[in-house]
Amino acid sequence: MSQNGRDVVVVEATRTAIGRGHREKGVFRDVHPADLLSTVYRGVIERSGVPAERVENVIAGCVQQFGEQGVNIARTAWLQEGLPIGASAQTIDLQCGSAQQAVGFAASQIAGGVHDVVIAAGVEHMGRITFADTAATQERFGRAFTERLLDRHQIVNQGLAAEMITERWGFSRTDLDDLAVRSHALAHAATESGAFQREIVAVETPDGPVRRDQGIRPGTSLETLGALKPAFKDGGAITAGNASQISDGAAAVLLMARETADELGLRPRALIVDQTSVGCDPVTMLEGPIPATAAMLRRGGIAIEDIDRFEVNEAFAPVVAAWAHEHRPDMDRVNVRGGAMALGHPLGSSGARLITTLLHVLEDEDRELGLVTMCCAGGLGTATLLQRL
Known part of the structure; x- marks a missing residue:
């Protein structure tokens, strides 16, 4: 199975540990976001053995593209690492x-023959570029949403959108907290077993190298989560405990044409079978994984039972709950090493992190087919179908 055009394979994938997005307590508080990104660039190149000059393009996701994350951080991080100037680079925002x-x-570029070797990556340092900074920038340069847009769509913040999804599907606070408890337990177990070691590349900090995710709380229980107050509205179900954590991190995936991997004597680790991005209601905005997954199943002619492992981004617990309600997967196959409620969600990097984790899960558990899907602000959804080789 593969998408149209040349076969596109994943040769390497790595990520940083994920730090808390806190200016004082985050392990990456003194690390520039470009340093996080350049670390994973170097990581996929060195681990794969691909000559750096063979990389033709670098594409990096980043949501808050201003300040230290502005001016095409995909390119500046590449250059500061001393990597070849001949590679193109661009920073993109799909939230x-x-x-x-x-x-x-x-x-798509590789399948279409535009490039043979491309690094796809992402970075977000929410401790140094905060939501408050975003609000100030929006105020300085104009409203984030024009009056014409708001006349058509009564857009609210994502927390209230998560509350809408909770109400629409009829989830209880306990339903959501159960998913958060599960996330922390699985992430802690994966950490203690060493399951994350292969995918994490160390980041040098003034306090020493960081190789361990910071946000996991091993003692998380329904009792501890039940004591948290609703974060977005009185009497609501969404709290800091059943939502993703504000975080810092980066991840990168090295892709190439299958024939290029053969030429370089490299072992392809996975095939990009299919991919999509979709739009959905911009007000409730977070149900995008539902139609994105449906598209993958329909186009591939497969059933949900055919997919061995899933990574569904835990932006908020009701996102996973609604997706599971609609698609009815075996939950023992979903987010088997925890998710963003435990590990964290560095916005612009999480998609590459999820693909990195899925690749390693498929290899470690000798599974074949995996799916990554995410919700995105503004009413968008993404999905990637991966086949281990």
Whole structure:
């Protein structure tokens, strides 16, 4: 199985550990976002053994593209690492799905013969470029949403959108907190077993190298989560415990044409079978994984039972709950090493992180077919179907 055009294979994928997005307590508080991104660039190149001069293009996702993350961070991170100047680079924004879309764009370029070797990546340093900074920038340069847009769509913040999904599908607070408890337990188990070691590349900080995700809380229980107050509205179900964490991190995936991998004597690890991005209601905005997954199943002529492992981004617990309600997967196949409620969600990098984790899960568990899907602000969804080789 493969998408139209040349076969596109994943040769390497890596990520940083994920730090808390806190200016004082985050492990990456003193690390520039370009340093996070350049670390994973170097990581996929060195681990794969691909000569850096063979990389023709670099595509990186980043949501908050201003300040330290502005001026095409995909390119500046590449150059500061001393990598060959002949590679092109661009930074893209598809909100939370940015890095997954970077992988999609890279795969499309390779399948279409535009490039042979492309790095798709993503970065977000939410501790140094905060939501407050975003609001100030929007105020300085104009409203984020024009009056014409708001006349058509009564757009709210994502937390309220998550509340709408919770109400629409009839989930209880306990339903959501159960998913959060599960996420922390699985992420902790994966950390303690060493399951994340292969995918993480160390980041040098003034306090020493960081190789361990910072946001996991091993003692998370229904009791501890039940004590948290609703974050977005009185009497609501969404809290800091059943939503993704504000985080810092980067991830990268090295893709190439199958014949290029053969030429370089490299072992392809996975095939990009198919990919898509879709639009959905911009008000509830977070149900994009439902139609994106449906598109993958329909186009591939497969059933949900045919997919061995899923990575569904845990932006908010009701996103996963609604997706599961509609598609009825075996939940033992979903987010088997935890998700963003435990690990964190560095916006622009999470898509590449999910693909990196899925690749390693498929290899470690000797499985074949995996799906990554994400919701994105503005009413968007992304999906990538991966086949381990």
